[in-house]
Amino acid sequence: MKFDTPAGTSPIDQLKVIGRPTDRIDGKYKTTGTAPYAYERHDAVPNQAYGFVLGSAIAKGRIDAMHLSDARSAPGVLAIVTTLDTPRLGRGRMNAAYLFGGPVIQHYHQAIAVVVAETFEQARAAAHLIRVDYRQEPGKYDLEAEAPHAEPVASDSGEGSGAPHEARIGNFEEAFAAAPVKLDESYTTSDESHAMMEPHATIAAWNGDKLTLWTSNQMIAWGKGSIAKILGIPAENVRLDAPYVGGGFGGKLFIRADAVLAALGAKAAGRPVKLALTRPLIANNTTHRPATIQRIRIGANPDGTITAIAHESTSGNLADGKPETAVDQTRLLYAGANRLTALRLAHLDLPEGNAMRAPGEAPGLLALEIAMDEMAEKLGIDPVQFRIINDTQVDPEKPERRFSHRDLVGCLRHGAERFGWDRRQQQPGHVRDGRWLVGYGMAVGFRNNLLTKSAARVRLDGRGMVTVETDMTDIGTGSYTILAQTAAEMMGVPLEMVNVRLGDSAFPASAGSGGQWGANNSTAGVYAACVKLREAVAAKLGFNSAEAVFADNEVRSGNRSVPLAAAASGGELVAEDMIEYGDLAKKQQQSTFAGHFAEVGVDAATAEIRVRRMLAVCAAGRILNPKSARSQVIGAMTMGVGAALMEKLAVDTKRGFFVNHDLAGYEVPVHADIPHQDVVFLDEVDPMSSPMKAKGVAELGICGVGAAVANAVYNATGIRVRDYPLTLDKLIERLPEAV
């Protein structure tokens, strides 16, 4: 199905199942331990051996030799595959660093061997017996030191909208110089780890030249193509299966060392091999969100109208890596005739920087939305009002291009009222509640809505059961449930008559899970397949498909009504289709919007920062399942608190690695850090997005949150911190005397 004209009315608009707050249909399996994750697929294939991945102990250089005799003779060892006896393998989609093969070390904990043994403990113990002769080379590990040498680089971050190395509209420099009110500040954001609960894990089994991977991956079709390319085998010989994924946040968008080394280990051992990356390897072997240094300049008239806005971002990466596109949102978010955005990339020999939840916008808004707060203060205008003044209904770089639907102002007005924004003391540092200095902050959330083709198959059996099959993944997001809701709505059956099967590369290729594109596109794919199935049913039952109504397990038209199951009485009906998109997204800009509000307390003595309450008001098209959408947003808000207050991969700039490479050292928020969270979805639809009229929401939830917290810290203390995370050491010397 080609979607190239705005959506009209469809069975989806009945909203009998779609749009209802619905429990996750996989929830009972998750909570009873009966939803097996990749490492737990004990019954997928017999005779599984265990693999353990050894990471490089140096950050840059070469391996001269690896001494294996002790490891080979260790108890239980079945096979060892080293990087020295493997030619450098190709790279898969979005890989910058090479995953395996050859003597060259590009980064710390790059995989250099896999040991396969009868038990996990034997594999791990043997891996420790491998002695490696390294030849270390000096590397570049300090972004601040390398930033002056950074080069202008464009990016089309595979999971976002991307930006050219420089975009200019009007004459920024002239307008900025002439602006009566100006801001010119720099901000930094940290390297961050996805820190998902389920580690990267794979079970690999060969059957002749055919490879099956039971794995944990967000993008099954990408993964299938990538593993084939990396291993140099035909894609049709590869099957991936990932029905349950315990979080990814972008860290599992692509094939990583677990899949490659499970496959190589299984080949060498002649047995299925299962392995998981250890926590340290997740920080240093896989990918992370790169740190940024951002400069923002804003010029405005005294009435608050922005006349000039510039956002420049520098990040670092390995050769062939991309810059973090932290300027994305600044091209679209606020009006202003004179504009400049620029991306620069420094070479760093740290592990690979790549997509993490809302790449670009998440770190970009951390900076931009502090800058907006600072500018509002300079202008003496309320921060909410300042944003409303500079709202735009058109793409500021191409004013002929409208937003498909943009109700940022609605988010802000509704949010301000619901949060009690009018109680905010404009003068910072003036509200005290016992030991706490209390402040309010707000920020805008913005993330683009991305359209990508997505296919599905639907089956109707003789009992009237509808089965959906697509390689879409559920990474904890609720995909199972919204796909079931879509099929139930289209076929006129209750939710329990729908069976959803996901994550298998044998199923039609979906949009996958990333870039907050999963929900809208994958449900639209199921919609397309259901349209076909309805036609097949109508034909089978002798209905005119345009007139047939599918409801209550029946198909009706006029006075005639037939059980839906009757259509499949002579055998299962199967329909498959794909949603594909025309140029609607080119003609109009599709984005999602939020107003984030936060109240924080800052301990007047210790400068510890604790969030007291949060609110997100989101405008993101039709909300397919308010319950799972809310879960996505509160999870994202939590991650936003992490970025604001604690998450930082600490770089050892001498040795070139992320030092705090476990969940004790890399702190993410715990329950005690997260207070009352309130989420509101504005009631809206966007007919330009898809037949579902929905848009992404899961990444919108993180975008801007950290800045709302940072602005609240400023409001509480009068101390402006521009370096994330806002830890107490950045405040303590500037707080008034304790007691």
Place this chain on the structure above:
Amino acid sequence: MKAFTYERVSSPAQAVAAVARNPGAKFIAGGTNLLDLMKLQIETPTHLVDINSLKLDGIEATPEGGLRIGALMRNTDLAADERIRRDYGVLSRALLAGASGQLRNRATTAGNLLQRTRCPYFYDTAHPCNKREPGSGCSALDGVSRQLGVVGVSEACIATNPSDMAVAMRALDATIETVDADGKTRAIPIAEFHRLPGDTPHVETVLDPGELITAVTLPPPVGGKQVYRKVRDRASYAFALVSVAAIVQPDGTGRVALGGVAHKPWRIEGADAELSRGAKAAAAALLADAKPTRDNAFKLPLVERTIATVLTEARA
């Protein structure tokens, strides 16, 4: 993890004998720290002597009017004990500030005293660490050191002791009771139990090899307001940047010990004498010879400010 043998013993005498018989043996109780370190091959015992059935998990009154806490008493049980909560509040509060409920259910009193540092370089076997591999060097000195020590540090090591419980016990002047392979017992004041790193940071306590902790005794209650304040980046389940255990009497005198700043729970008796003069004076005495790194210099003002807020709380 290296392969190891394992046995269970049922008396302290059997326990010390079993360790004496097996060079490379270690006691295991809760295992909340030891097992993690074994998986990373930072600890590589060849034999584990499981002391969980030693019946050292009770708590009893001493003739002097204090309490004798069995070495195997779980942190959860100790924190919840009525006598601890009533008379030694700083200890209960310190215990509950540590780890998580699950870990406290497992972790023992003696094990908590013996837990090892959380210095990230101690945990990464690819990098030099004098504590892990004596003589190899200290990566933290010119590495990432935000969490690490500011007082009592040496050129060889700037690691901190991560315990909360031990800080409170230091303020309470606890005594550690042990038995060795010869059946000899001794009582070690907690002030002398943990060592400063000096040039042997791998030797963390004064325990002899194979010596077993059997109990920790607390002197009779000293009364006063007892406060434990743990400062950290997140609200729970994080090691202290700085912690303060304080016992403040109505006349303003008292005791103060610090966590998160040194290789041992940090108390300077001279600082106690300054307490009645206020936080600035007490902090100055506690941190007189501080040698912070650029990363952790913030701990100095943080200590002073935390003591100040603790004193305010105690006097309220």
